[in-house]
Amino acid sequence: MAGNPLRTKLCDMLDIEYPIILAGMGGMGGPVSGPELVAAVSNAGGLGVLGCAFLSPHKVEAMIKKTKSLTDRPFGVDTIIPAEVPQTGTTAEFKAELPSVTTDEPDVIEKLRRELGVPVPSGGKGYLSEMADDTVWSQEAFKEQVEVIIEHRVPVWAVGLGDPAPWTKACHDKGIKVIGVVASVRGARRLVKSGVDIIAASGAEAGGHNSRIGTMVLIPQVVDAVSPVPVIAGGGIGDGRGLVAALALGAVGVWCGTAFLSTSEAIFEDYHKKMILESTEDDTVVSKVITGKQARYLKNRLIAAWDKEGLPTLPMPMQPIAIIPILDGAYEANMADIVPAPAGQITGMIKELKSAKQVVEEMVEGAKRVLAGLSN
Ligand SMILES: Cc1cc2nc3c(=O)[nH]c(=O)nc-3n(C[C@H](O)[C@H](O)[C@H](O)COP(=O)(O)O)c2cc1C
Secondary structure (H helix, E strand, O other): OOOOOOOOHHHHHHOOOOOEEEOOOOOOOOOOOOHHHHHHHHHOOOEEEEEOOOEOHHHHHHHHHHHHHHOOOOEEEEEEOOOOOOOOOOHHHHHHHHHHHOOOHHHHHHHHHHHOOOOOOOOOOOOOHHHHHHEOOOHHHHHHHHHHHHHOOOOEEEEEEOOOHHHHHHHHHOOOEEEEEEOOHHHHHHHHHOOOOEEEEEOOOOOEEOOOOOHHHHHHHHHHHHOOOOEEEEOOOOOHHHHHHHHHOOOOEEEEOHHHOOEOOOOOOHHHHHHHHHOOOOOEEEEOOOOOOOEEEEOOHHHHHHHHHOOOOOOOOHHHHHOHHHHHHHHHOOOOOOOOOEOOHHHHHOOOOEOHHHHHHHHHHHHHHHHHHHHO
């Protein structure tokens, strides 16, 4: 086989050795892909991306500085800019508005909390309460996050949800590459118009916010729609076979989240890492209950109870704020089957706790073996 198929255009664009990107993994409880995991992936030759969704600008800045102290290699920051969130407002202010948004939601939440056996949160360590001041939900706060990324010249900004158009020129002026994460062909076309450099398309298999379309189907259609803009493939890619398959579908690299959840560096509860090691391909479920938007999680009792009741969800940010009492109580009591754990369908392939370096190395070695087999 001529050349090195794993040395793709993405490697040159981002100055990395392997076309493997650690997807930005944030969440309301704080980052999952924090500085240690990001630096480990970048040091191993891939590109680590910090999960900074919902984090206050000063927290984003602290994470960037910490990452820079752990690696000299390029890395990225992932944020989300949901179109529907209000211009301004804090967690406390949105919480105060809840009764005017819905008349019965607080009662429903309280009833569900009792039925699930979740204790009343003590107000101490909580899933969201303890970091309420560090959690942001407004357009204004998201804008400030981006300004921090630009000011610190982080090599890559990944936009998980929303339109980066107002900032792409400022990023390019500072040499920052912009990745737009999409779930559809239409979304990919829109972000190309906004000036992104790379499209990450994440299929239905993905953990966290995902697509209704499977990765195998989504990637080639996105590749065709946005060519020559490079596409990276996410959703269900966890080893060398997945990497080669993504390249065969026309992608120039992979965007992997779940594969890194059960690593020593991931900021993921130990009980959830263990659940992943024990899970099968059928142990995840898609629900809007946690963020108000469709996302994939390990199956849990909160999601099952919500779906069984057929309860409607509120738009972001009201849904996550409404369920804070359940999340806080469950988190305090270490209720592994209530605290949400975003994860994709490859959980069934993950059988042991590894280091992030090992995950990258095994993916590369596995891909080389597959490619050697194909050329025989
Ligand atoms: C724990 C977890 C948290 C995530 N948080 C975010 C996030 O904050 N922003 C985002 O753009 N995507 C988020 N995602 C989605 C990933 O960026 C990515 O699209 C997905 O993990 C790729 O599919 P895979 O899980 O099958 O590897 C998250 C995924 C997981 C598993």
